[in-house]
Amino acid sequence: MNTKLVLTFPQIVVQEPITCSLVEIFHIKLNILRAQIDEKGGKIVLELTGTSDSIKKGIEYLKEKGVKVQPIEEGVRKDGEKCTECGACVSVCPVDALIFDRKTWKVIFDDQKCVVCGLCIDACPTTAMELLL
Amino acid sequence: MNGNRSLRTYDEINEKIRSKSVTVMTAEEFKAKVENEGLDKTAKEVDVITTGTFGAMCSSSVLLNFGHSDPPIKMQKIWLDDVPAYGGLAAVDVYLGATEMDESLNLFHGGAHVIEDLVRGKAIRLKAVAYGTDCYPRREIDTWISLETINQAVLLNPRNCYQNYAVATNSSDKTIYTYMGKLLPDYGNATYSSAGELSPLLNDPYYRTIGIGTRIFLGGDDGYVFWEGTQFNSKAPRSPNGIPKRPAGALAVIGDLKKMSLEFLRALTIHRYGTSLAVGIGIPVPILDLEMAKYCAVRDSEICTAVFDYSEQKRARTVLREVNYQELKSGQIEIKGKKVTTSSLSSMYKARQIADELKRRISKGSFLLQEPVQKFDLEREFKPLEIKTKEEVEK
Numbered sequence: 001m002n003t004k005l006v007l008t009f010p011q012i013v014v015q016e017p018i019t020c021s022l023v024e025i026f027h028i029k030l031n032i033l034r035a036q037i038d039e040k041g042g043k044i045v046l047e048l049t050g051t052s053d054s055i056k057k058g059i060e061y062l063k064e065k066g067v068k069v070q071p072i073e074e075g076v077r078k079d080g081e082k083c084t085e086c087g088a089c090v091s092v093c094p095v096d097a098l099i100f101d102r103k104t105w106k107v108i109f110d111d112q113k114c115v116v117c118g119l120c121i122d123a124c125p126t127t128a129m130e131l132l133l
Numbered sequence: 134m135n136g137n138r139s140l141r142t143y144d145e146i147n148e149k150i151r152s153k154s155v156t157v158m159t160a161e162e163f164k165a166k167v168e169n170e171g172l173d174k175t176a177k178e179v180d181v182i183t184t185g186t187f188g189a190m191c192s193s194s195v196l197l198n199f200g201h202s203d204p205p206i207k208m209q210k211i212w213l214d215d216v217p218a219y220g221g222l223a224a225v226d227v228y229l230g231a232t233e234m235d236e237s238l239n240l241f242h243g244g245a246h247v248i249e250d251l252v253r254g255k256a257i258r259l260k261a262v263a264y265g266t267d268c269y270p271r272r273e274i275d276t277w278i279s280l281e282t283i284n285q286a287v288l289l290n291p292r293n294c295y296q297n298y299a300v301a302t303n304s305s306d307k308t309i310y311t312y313m314g315k316l317l318p319d320y321g322n323a324t325y326s327s328a329g330e331l332s333p334l335l336n337d338p339y340y341r342t343i344g345i346g347t348r349i350f351l352g353g354d355d356g357y358v359f360w361e362g363t364q365f366n367s368k369a370p371r372s373p374n375g376i377p378k379r380p381a382g383a384l385a386v387i388g389d390l391k392k393m394s395l396e397f398l399r400a401l402t403i404h405r406y407g408t409s410l411a412v413g414i415g416i417p418v419p420i421l422d423l424e425m426a427k428y429c430a431v432r433d434s435e436i437c438t439a440v441f442d443y444s445e446q447k448r449a450r451t452v453l454r455e456v457n458y459q460e461l462k463s464g465q466i467e468i469k470g471k472k473v474t475t476s477s478l479s480s481m482y483k484a485r486q487i488a489d490e491l492k493r494r495i496s497k498g499s500f501l502l503q504e505p506v507q508k509f510d511l512e513r514e515f516k517p518l519e520i521k522t523k524e525e526v527e528k
Contacts, residue, residue: 084187084399084411084480088314090464091322091476100464105481123315125189125401125409125478127241 001052004033004075004116005059006133008068009042018065019044026050026058033115034133045072045116045133075116075133078109082128089120089129137424143504146180146419150498157495159488160184160331160418160429167430176426181495181502184333185350185415185487188326188479189401191312192292192363193410194230195248195390199259200284201225202276207269208261212236213247220261224269225284231400231410243408248288249400251280252352252393286390288352288398292362294414296334296382297369297438300325300456300475302468305444310405314478316443320468323440323475328484329433329458333416334382336429338375340367342418344505349386350415350491352398355500356388366515375428378437378455382509386414397487413483415491417502433458440468448517 009018022028028050035044048055062069078098085107089098097113098120100106120129149155156179158166163182167175197218199208207224211217215236218229233244250257256277265272280286301313302323309316314324329335337343347358362383369381397413420426436458441450453468460466461475494500 085482086188086411086478086480087476088324088478089476091324091474092315092317100476100481102462102464105485119315119317122310122404125314125403125411126399127402 001055002047002049003055004045004047004072006070006072007044007046007062008070009044010066011039011041012066016065018062018067019046021061022048022058026054026061028054028058031115033117045075047115072116072133074111075131076109076111076114076118076120077130077132078107079128079130082126083107083124084126086125088125089123092119092123094119137422140176140420140422140426141180142421143419143502147501149180150495150501153496153498155495156180157417157492158182159485159492160336161485161488164330164430164432167426172423172426172430175430176420176423179420179426181417181419182336182429183415183417183488183491183495184331184336185413185484185491186294186328186332186479187397187413187483187487188328188411189312189403189409190290190293190412191232191409193248193288193290193412194228194244195251196285196287196289197227197229197283198285199225199227199278202271202274204271205269206261206263206271206274207266208274209263211259211261213259214242214250214257216242216244216247218244232407234407240405240407241402243400245400245408245410248390248410249395249398251283251286251390252395252398254279254281280391288356288386288388288390288393290386290412292364292383293386293412294333294362294384294416295327295380296332296338297377297436298326298380300438300440300461301443302440302453302473303444304442309444310403311443312403312406312409313443315404320471320473323466323468323473324478325438325458325461325475326478327438327458328479328481329436329462330431331481331484331488333414333418334384335376335431335436336418337425338371338377338428339511340382340509341425342421342505343384343416344508346503346506347416348501348503350413350487350494350500351386351388351393352390352413353394353396354388354392356386356414357503358384358505359387360385361509361513364515365509365513367509367511367513369515372435372437374431374435376431376436379439384414397483411480413487415487417491417495417500419502433462440466
């Protein structure tokens with residue numbers, strides 16, 4: 001099973017190595033997509049790979065520790081009205097979540113592949129790409 | 134070309150357009166037909182092809198005439214939604230370029246956005262000041278205008294529709310932001326900006342049918358080529374097939390903004406560069422003879438351009454390699470042994486939409502061809518700006 005989550009850490013738990021426990025205790029593979037810490041606490045966007053049982057237990061553990069857990073249903077949105085299908089976003093996307101359909105030359109956005117890195121946001125000249133996190 | 138017998142004239146094609154019996158194809162359809170059925174047969178059957186392009190064309194602008202207020206004003210300094218416009222033309226003729234920036238340095242708002250908002254039908258705040266004359270006594274004005282209320286609004290673009298363009302990449306260790314878009318470090322990507330084989334001037338490499346007076350599709354309505362584009366460089370290096378391998382010809386175009394559509398005219402914000410206007414242009418190319426048919430049969434694989442390192446902050450950048458549009462459109466090219474993802478800044482989807490729409494208009498008899506009243510100069514070179522003293526210039 002593979003899932004993407006946004007974890008919000010209150011300031012009190014920022015110093016604890018909590019995400020490390022997801023690997024050690026629950027044997028979940030982690031891919032850190034974004035991380036940010038400021039005076040209010042921290043935010044990490046994670047991709048988790050493991051059995052559904054281990055991921056479920058891992059999420060419970062995080063919640064017990066006071067971490068807010070939100071599944072990512074939509075991290076980046078492509079506004080079809082604004083998009084001119086130019087493709088300025090295509091070559092900056094590191095995971096091929098934005099590709100050309102080479103028959104129609106429309107830009108296809110696959111939000112399952114998107115790792116919410118945000119590289120496409122300022123590459124878009126019509127502000128059609130929006131970061132929702 | 135020896136033995137280049139005429140197949141048809143402009144008059145004959147226009148007569149067929151009027152009687153709705155013309156054979157018109159998009160450039161892509163024509164090329165496929167040539168591949169399947171041969172050049173001679175296709176050239177005999179097809180009267181005219183349609184080309185298209187839609188991309189950032191920074192040298193775009195509007196010429197506005199507001200009509201006169203009462204009492205009238207000779208506008209000296211002008212702002213349209215806080216974007217400064219130029220008024221050194223009589224009293225109420227005002228010129229606004231697409232790359233003019235909002236005075237608040239808001240990079241998301243510039244001349245192009247005012248042009249787009251006009252086409253959207255939005256109200257635009259017009260402010261102007263003047264020194265006042267006996268005949269134009271008013272010294273300031275603060276009012277609202279729209280595309281509907283304004284006297285005249287002309288899209289007047291000094292350089293559009295480039296015949297070929299560069300490919301940009303970045304060898305440095307930092308992301309750079311250019312008019313060719315966001316370029317990732319260490320050859321992280323490469324961007325190009327042409328519709329390739331569908332692009333107008335790549336189907337007429339020596340400007341035989343596209344010249345001053347040519348009627349075109351511009352921003353959704355009919356427009357005209359009124360001059361060679363600025364920086365016109367017909368002497369750019371060419372491949373043996375005649376196609377320029379670098380930015381070469383360009384077109385100065387004009388049309389009525391009041392009849393244009395957002396579908397084919399869009400404001401752009403190029404991050405850390407500024408604003409620009411995406412313009413949709415379609416041009417019909419008549420198959421006058423076998424030579425024109427041969428030019429129009431050119432494929433992406435036969436159109437070359439050069440990859441430049443945009444991290445070099447100088448006029449003449451190093452050519453890293455030459456590449457053709459078939460390779461560019463495949464999504465990946467090799468630069469210095471590295472596989473580099475490519476993408477376009479000009480929309481192939483929109484270019485096709487334009488070529489299809491122009492084909493539809495020609496088929497239904499609403500778009501006639503106009504033979505150029507004057508051809509472009511084939512000996513034109515693009516002169517650089519050298520820093521010189523007054524004495525050196527007057528020598």
